[in-house]
Amino acid sequence: MVMAHTADPQPVVHKPHGWRRWLFATNHKDIGTLYLWFAFCMFLVGGVLALCIRTELFRPGLQFFQPALFNQLTTLHGLIMVFGAIMPAFTGLANWMLPLMLGAPDMAFARMNNWSFWLLPPAMALLLLSFLVPGGAAATGWTLYAPLSVQLGMGMDLTIFAIHILGVSSIMGAINIVVTIINLRAPGMPMMRMPMFAWASLITAYLIIAVMPVLAGAVTMVLTDRHFGTHFFNAAGGGDPILYQHVFWFFGHPEVYIMALPAFGIVSQVIPTFARKPLFGYTSMVYATSSIGVLSFMVWAHHMFVTGMPATAQLFFMYATMLIAVPTGVKVFNWIATMWEGSMSFETPMLFAIGFILLFTIGGLSGVTLSVAAVDVQLHGSYYVVAHFHYVLVAGALFSLFAAVYYWFPKMTGRMYGERLGKLHFWWSLLWFNVTFFPMHFLGLAGMPRRIPDYALQFTTFNQIASVGAFMFGLGQLIFLFNILHSLRHGKTAPQQPWEGANTLEWRLPTPAPYHSFHEAPELETAENGVVLDMRGGKHG
Amino acid sequence: MAVLDEHPQTHYFVPAPSRWPALGAVALFCLGLGAAFAVNGMSLGWWSLALGVLILLRMLFGWFGDVIGENQLGRYHGQEGMSFRWGMGWFIFSEVMLFGAFFAALFWVRLVALPTLGSLDYKLLYPDFSASWPLLTAPQPGQAYQAMEAWGLPALNTLILLSSGATLTWAHWGLMLGRRAQLKLGLFITIALGLSFLSLQAIEYHHAWTAQQLTLSAGGYGMTFYMLTGLHGMHVLLGSIILLVVWLRVLRGHFDAQRHFAFAAAAWYWHFVDVVWLLLFVFVYWL
Amino acid sequence: MSCLRMVGSAVACLLLPGEAASAQELAINLPSPATSLARLEYDLHSMLLLVTGVIFLLVLAVMLYAIVRHRKSAGHIARQFHENTTVEIIWTVIPLLILLAIAWPATRAVLNQKSTHGEDMTIKITGYQWKWRYDYLDDNFGYMSHLATPRTMPAGSTALPAHYLLEVDEPLVVPTGRKVRLLLTANDVIHSWWVPQLGIKQDAIPGFLRDAWFIVDQPGIYRGQCSELCGKDHGFMPIVVEARSPEDYARWRDARLKQAAASADDPSRVWSLAALRERGEKVYGQNCVPCHQASGKGIPGSFPALDGSPVVNGDKAAHINIVLNGSKKNPAMQAWGKQLSDTDIAAVITYERNAWGNHTGQLVQPAEVKAARGGAA
Numbered sequence A: 001m002v003m004a005h006t007a008d009p010q011p012v013v014h015k016p017h018g019w020r021r022w023l024f025a026t027n028h029k030d031i032g033t034l035y036l037w038f039a040f041c042m043f044l045v046g047g048v049l050a051l052c053i054r055t056e057l058f059r060p061g062l063q064f065f066q067p068a069l070f071n072q073l074t075t076l077h078g079l080i081m082v083f084g085a086i087m088p089a090f091t092g093l094a095n096w097m098l099p100l101m102l103g104a105p106d107m108a109f110a111r112m113n114n115w116s117f118w119l120l121p122p123a124m125a126l127l128l129l130s131f132l133v134p135g136g137a138a139a140t141g142w143t144l145y146a147p148l149s150v151q152l153g154m155g156m157d158l159t160i161f162a163i164h165i166l167g168v169s170s171i172m173g174a175i176n177i178v179v180t181i182i183n184l185r186a187p188g189m190p191m192m193r194m195p196m197f198a199w200a201s202l203i204t205a206y207l208i209i210a211v212m213p214v215l216a217g218a219v220t221m222v223l224t225d226r227h228f229g230t231h232f233f234n235a236a237g238g239g240d241p242i243l244y245q246h247v248f249w250f251f252g253h254p255e256v257y258i259m260a261l262p263a264f265g266i267v268s269q270v271i272p273t274f275a276r277k278p279l280f281g282y283t284s285m286v287y288a289t290s291s292i293g294v295l296s297f298m299v300w301a302h303h304m305f306v307t308g309m310p311a312t313a314q315l316f317f318m319y320a321t322m323l324i325a326v327p328t329g330v331k332v333f334n335w336i337a338t339m340w341e342g343s344m345s346f347e348t349p350m351l352f353a354i355g356f357i358l359l360f361t362i363g364g365l366s367g368v369t370l371s372v373a374a375v376d377v378q379l380h381g382s383y384y385v386v387a388h389f390h391y392v393l394v395a396g397a398l399f400s401l402f403a404a405v406y407y408w409f410p411k412m413t414g415r416m417y418g419e420r421l422g423k424l425h426f427w428w429s430l431l432w433f434n435v436t437f438f439p440m441h442f443l444g445l446a447g448m449p450r451r452i453p454d455y456a457l458q459f460t461t462f463n464q465i466a467s468v469g470a471f472m473f474g475l476g477q478l479i480f481l482f483n484i485l486h487s488l489r490h491g492k493t494a495p496q497q498p499w500e501g502a503n504t505l506e507w508r509l510p511t512p513a514p515y516h517s518f519h520e521a522p523e524l525e526t527a528e529n530g531v532v533l534d535m536r537g538g539k540h541g
Numbered sequence B: 001m002a003v004l005d006e007h008p009q010t011h012y013f014v015p016a017p018s019r020w021p022a023l024g025a026v027a028l029f030c031l032g033l034g035a036a037f038a039v040n041g042m043s044l045g046w047w048s049l050a051l052g053v054l055i056l057l058r059m060l061f062g063w064f065g066d067v068i069g070e071n072q073l074g075r076y077h078g079q080e081g082m083s084f085r086w087g088m089g090w091f092i093f094s095e096v097m098l099f100g101a102f103f104a105a106l107f108w109v110r111l112v113a114l115p116t117l118g119s120l121d122y123k124l125l126y127p128d129f130s131a132s133w134p135l136l137t138a139p140q141p142g143q144a145y146q147a148m149e150a151w152g153l154p155a156l157n158t159l160i161l162l163s164s165g166a167t168l169t170w171a172h173w174g175l176m177l178g179r180r181a182q183l184k185l186g187l188f189i190t191i192a193l194g195l196s197f198l199s200l201q202a203i204e205y206h207h208a209w210t211a212q213q214l215t216l217s218a219g220g221y222g223m224t225f226y227m228l229t230g231l232h233g234m235h236v237l238l239g240s241i242i243l244l245v246v247w248l249r250v251l252r253g254h255f256d257a258q259r260h261f262a263f264a265a266a267a268w269y270w271h272f273v274d275v276v277w278l279l280l281f282v283f284v285y286w287l
Numbered sequence C: 001m002s003c004l005r006m007v008g009s010a011v012a013c014l015l016l017p018g019e020a021a022s023a024q025e026l027a028i029n030l031p032s033p034a035t036s037l038a039r040l041e042y043d044l045h046s047m048l049l050l051v052t053g054v055i056f057l058l059v060l061a062v063m064l065y066a067i068v069r070h071r072k073s074a075g076h077i078a079r080q081f082h083e084n085t086t087v088e089i090i091w092t093v094i095p096l097l098i099l100l101a102i103a104w105p106a107t108r109a110v111l112n113q114k115s116t117h118g119e120d121m122t123i124k125i126t127g128y129q130w131k132w133r134y135d136y137l138d139d140n141f142g143y144m145s146h147l148a149t150p151r152t153m154p155a156g157s158t159a160l161p162a163h164y165l166l167e168v169d170e171p172l173v174v175p176t177g178r179k180v181r182l183l184l185t186a187n188d189v190i191h192s193w194w195v196p197q198l199g200i201k202q203d204a205i206p207g208f209l210r211d212a213w214f215i216v217d218q219p220g221i222y223r224g225q226c227s228e229l230c231g232k233d234h235g236f237m238p239i240v241v242e243a244r245s246p247e248d249y250a251r252w253r254d255a256r257l258k259q260a261a262a263s264a265d266d267p268s269r270v271w272s273l274a275a276l277r278e279r280g281e282k283v284y285g286q287n288c289v290p291c292h293q294a295s296g297k298g299i300p301g302s303f304p305a306l307d308g309s310p311v312v313n314g315d316k317a318a319h320i321n322i323v324l325n326g327s328k329k330n331p332a333m334q335a336w337g338k339q340l341s342d343t344d345i346a347a348v349i350t351y352e353r354n355a356w357g358n359h360t361g362q363l364v365q366p367a368e369v370k371a372a373r374g375g376a377a
C-alpha cells in the first residue's frame, strides 16, 4: 500500500450542528461535555435518593418508605453515585483535558469514545427501570452480596445487565485514556513530565481495566446462581457465599481508588496554580500514586474482617491496609509543601482543593481506624463506615470535581464563573457537609447499623442533625447549578490565561479552547507536572 | 507491522462523526432489557434480545466496514497503528482478568470451601459429607455424577488448539514473506481447527450432560467446569469469527507485510484463547 | 418555609440535645464495655482516636499557618523550591513508625479475639430472615428470638416504647464469668450478630460455621442488632443478651429443660381442626407474616398471596411439600421442615387452608407431615 502523507485529508474540519453533534460525536470536548452533564444529572438523581433516605431517617418509626423500598433507595443511591456520577465525571474530565494537556489532537479512539459515553444512558435506564418491575429494584446494598442477591426479583437481573453494560463502557473509556496517554503525547512531553492529572488518570484507567471485568464475573455468577442452577454461593451445592465477597472486593477496593486517584490528580494541578509554585516532590507523587495503585490490589479483605477469616489473613490485610496510609500521606504532605512559602490566592478552585485536603485527611484517618481489624469489629456495618466513605467520596471525589469544573470552566466555555457564588457554594457545602456526615461517626460508635430504615430512640438526635444537613447541602448544589447555567450565557469573557500561576499546556490555547486543537502536534519544552516552558507549532481551528 | 515512518507523522487520524456507536448503545439496551426479561420467562424478552442482536450485527458491519475502508484509503499510519496495538493489548488484559474471576471461583471452591465443608467441625451441619475433588456429591444429598476424563476428547482438543496456533503462525510467515497461498491456506486450516474444536466441545458437553449427569447444578465441580469451559468456548467462537473475517479480507487482497493490524490482533487473541485452554486443561480436566 | 423550620430544629437539636432525644444521653463513643474483648477494642479505639486526632491537628495547623502567612494578599512572594529528599524521607518514615506502633497492640487484639478455645459452654446461633435462634448445644435445647416491640407507633400514643426495636420475646441467657463459645451460622442469607457491649460482631453465613467468644463481667441486659443487610426486615432483628449470675443461670436452665420436656409434641397425636387452626395462627404469625402478610395477600411481585392460592386450595401434598421443603424456584421460601416441628407445620398448613378466603375445611395431621418428611429424605 502506498503511503500518502501529503494527500492526507483532514476529514473533520467543520463542527457538526444540532443533535447529531452530540449523538454522533467524535470530538473529545463534546464527549467530555456530555459526560460531565450526564454525571451531574446522575448526581442529582442519586442526591434525591439520598434525600429520601435522610427523610425517612429524620425520625424513628416508619414514615414514608416501607423497609423493602428503603433498601432499594440505599442500593440505587450507592450504585448511581458510584457508577453514574463520580466515575463518569472523572472520565469526562479526562476526555476534556488530557488531549489539551498532552498536545494530542483528540482521544486515541474517537469513535469508541462516543460509544463509551452513549452506553451510560441505557445502563442507567436499566437501573432506574428496575424500580418499576414487580419486586422493585435491587435491595442488597451496592455491594450486591450473595445469597441475598440470589433471592430477589427481576430488578436484580436488570441491575446485573446494567452493570455489564457499565463495565463495557468504563473498560472502553479506560483503554482510550491509557492509549491516549501512552501514544499521543506531543513531542517534548515525556511521561515523567506529564501533568499529575495525566498520571492519575493513567493509573486509574489501568485499575478500571483490571477490575471491571472481575465485577462482571462476580455478577455473572450471581446471574447463573439465580437462573441456571449453579451454586457458586450456596454451600449446599459446594459453593461459598464468602467467595462472592472476595471477588466483589477484589473489584471494590481498587474501585474506591478509581474514585480517589483522579481527585488527587486534580488537586495536584490546582494547588500549584494558586500557590504560584511548582508542585513539590513531583517524582515522589508519581511513585506514591503508582504504589497506591499496586497496594490497592492487596487490601480488599479489610471489608471482610467480620466474616471470620483466619487470624493470619486478618493480620495480612490489616497491615497491607495500614500501609496505604504512607503513600497517601506523602501526597498530603507534598500538597502542603507546595502551599508552603507560596504566594497563595483563594479563588473557588483553590478553596475546594484545600477543603479536599482537610476533609479527605479526616476520611483517610477514619479509614486507618477501620483498618485495625480488632476495632473494625465494632465499626463494620455501622454508620461509622458511612461517615468514613462520605468523607472520602463527597468531600474527596466530589469536592475535587467542583474544584476541577471551576478551574477549567473558563478554558472550556470562554467565560468566567461567578466568583462570589462559587465561594458561597464552597463555604455552604463545607459547613453542611460536616453537619451531615460528622455526626454519623457518633452514630456508628454508639451502635447504629447502616442500611436500616428505622432506628432505636437513642440515635434520634444525630440523625435529625444529619437529615437537616443533607437537605441544606443539597440545596447548596443548586447554587452551583445556577452559577454554571448563568455564567454560560452571562459570565464575563475569560482571558486566555485567567489564572496567574497556570502554566500547563491547555492554558497556551486560545479561550475557549478551539473545537479542534493540536491537529498538528506542537513541539514542547516542558518541566515537571506538565509545565510548558516553550511551545512551537500546534495547529488548531 | 505498521510502518515506522521516516519522517514524524504530522496528522493523527480523527474519524468524522459516526452513527454506529449510538446504534450500538441501542443494541446493548435491547440486549440488557431482553436478557433480564427472558431469564424471568417473559417472551417479550426474546423479541428484545433478537432485536438487539440484529442491531448489534448491523452496527458491527457498519463500524468495521468504516474502519476497513479508512484503512484502505491510507488514513492510518504508524501512530494510529500503535494505538490499535496498545488498545488490543489492554483489551486482552481485561479478558485475562475476566477469566481470572472464574479461575478464582474454581480455586476457592476446591481449595477453601470444600475442605472447610468436609472438616470435622462441620459434622454439626453435614454429618454424612466427606470432601473430595472432584466433588461427586454435594454437601446436601442430591444426585451423584461423574467427573470429566482428561485424556479423551479434551486431550485431542488440546492438540487441535495447539496446532491451530502453529498453523496461524505459519500463515503469518506467509504474509510476511508475501506467499499469499500459504497465508490463505494457513488461515483456512486454523479456522477449520477452531471449528472442529467447537464441535468436539459440543459433543463432550452433550455426553457430560446426559450420560454423566454433569449439569450446571452438579456441585462445585459441575458449575466451575461449565462456566470456565463455556466462557472459553465462547471466546473460541468469537476468535473463529474474527479469523473468518480476516480470511475473507485476505481473499480480497487486503494486508501486506507492513500493514496488517487486524491480522495481528486476531492472532494475539487466538493465542490468548490458546493459553487459557492450556490452563483449563491442567486445572479443570487434569489435576 | 420548611427549610427554615429545619434549620430551627437543627439548632434546637444542638442546643437542647436532651429534649430532642427524649431524655436519652447523647452517645458519641463506643458503649461501656462489658467484656474483656470490648474493653480491648475500646482502649484500642481511644488510642487510635488520639493518634489520628493529633495527626489531623498537625496537618490542620501547618496548613492554616501557610494559608495565613504565605498568601498573596499578605504580600508573600513565592519561593520556587520544589524538592527536598530529606523531608520526603522523613515524612515517609515517620508515618511508617507510627503505623508500626499501632500494629503491635492491634495484632495482639486480633489474636485475642480469635482465641475461642477453652470454652465452658457452647451456644449455636442461627440467623433467619428475620429472627435469631439460640441452641444450647451442651443441654440440647433451643428457641427462637423475635422482635417484641410493635413495628409502628401504637395508634393513639405519641411516644415510642423505651427500647423501641431493641426488645425481643426470648433473650439469649448466659452466665457471667463463664467463657461462652458461639457457633454462628445462618439459614438463608448472611446475617451478623453484633452486641457492642460484648465486643462481638460476627457474620453468620449460611452453610458455614464461624465462632466467637465472650465472658460477661456483670449481670445485666446487653442489646444489639443484626448488622449485615439481610433483606427487608434487616432493621428489625434485634439481639438481647441477658447475663445472669451462674446460680441464676442454672435455675433458668433447669426451668427451660423441664419446659422443653413438657411441651414436646407427640407427632402421632390426632388434633381437631379448631385446635390446629388456633395453633397454626400462632405459627403463621411468628414465621410467615413478614412475607405473606397477616392478610395472606403477600407482597405482589415479591411474595405470593396465600389467600386464594392454587397451592393452598389444591392438593394437600403439594402444599405440604412446599412448606416442608421450600421452593426450588425462589430460595426466599425456605425449607421450614428444618426449623418447625411436624405439629407446627401441620398446624400452619391447616391454618392457611382455612383462613382468609380459603375454606377447604381440610386439616392436615402431624402424622401426614411426618410421613411426607420420610418420603423426601
Ligand code: HEA
Pocket (backbone or CB within 6 Å): A143, A256, A257, A259, A260, A302, A303, A304, A305, A321, A322, A324, A325, A326, A328, A329, A330, A332, A360, A361, A362, A363, A364, A365, A366, A367, A368, A370, A371, A372, A376, A379, A380, A381, A385, A388, A389, A392, A393, A396, A397, C055, C059, C094, C095, C096, C098, C099
Ligand atoms: C474514595 C474512596 C475511598 C478512599 C480513598 C478510601 C480510603 C481508605 N479506606 Fe475506605 N472505604 C470506602 C471508600 C474509600 N476509602 C468505601 C466506599 C467504603 C465502604 C464500602 C461499603 O461497605 O459499602 C470503605 C470502607 C473501608 C473499610 C471497611 C470498613 C468496614 O466495612 O468494616 C476500611 C477498613 O480498613 C477502609 C479503610 C480505608 C483506608 C485505610 C484508606 C486509606 O487509603 C486512607 C489513607 C489516607 C490517610 C491515612 C490520610 C492522610 C495521611 C496522612 C496525613 C499521613 C499520616 C497518617 C498516618 C500515619 C495514619 N475503608
Ligand code: HEA
Pocket (backbone or CB within 6 Å): A043, A044, A045, A046, A047, A048, A050, A051, A053, A054, A074, A075, A077, A078, A079, A081, A082, A086, A140, A141, A142, A143, A386, A390, A393, A394, A398, A436, A450, A451, A452, A470, A471, A472, A473, A474, A475, A477, A478
Ligand atoms: C459516590 C459518591 C456518593 C455521594 C456523592 C453521596 C452523597 C450523599 N449520600 Fe451517600 N452513599 C454512597 C455514595 C455517595 N453518597 C454509597 C456508595 C453508599 C452505600 C450504599 C449502600 O449501603 O449500599 C451511600 C450510602 C448513604 C447513606 C446510608 C444509607 C443506609 O445505610 O441506609 C446515607 C444516609 O444518610 C447517605 C447520604 C448521602 C447524602 C445526604 C449525600 C449528599 O452528599 C447528596 C447531596 C446531593 C443532593 C441532595 C442532590 C442535589 C440537589 C437537588 C436535587 C436539589 C433539591 C434539593 C433540595 C430541595 C434540598 N449515603
Ligand code: CUA
Pocket (backbone or CB within 6 Å): C127, C128, C130, C190, C191, C192, C226, C227, C228, C229, C230, C231, C233, C234, C235, C237
Ligand atoms: Cu439479619 Cu440483617
Ligand SMILES: [Cu+2]
Pocket (backbone or CB within 6 Å): A252, A253, A256, A299, A300, A302, A303
Ligand atoms: Cu477498601
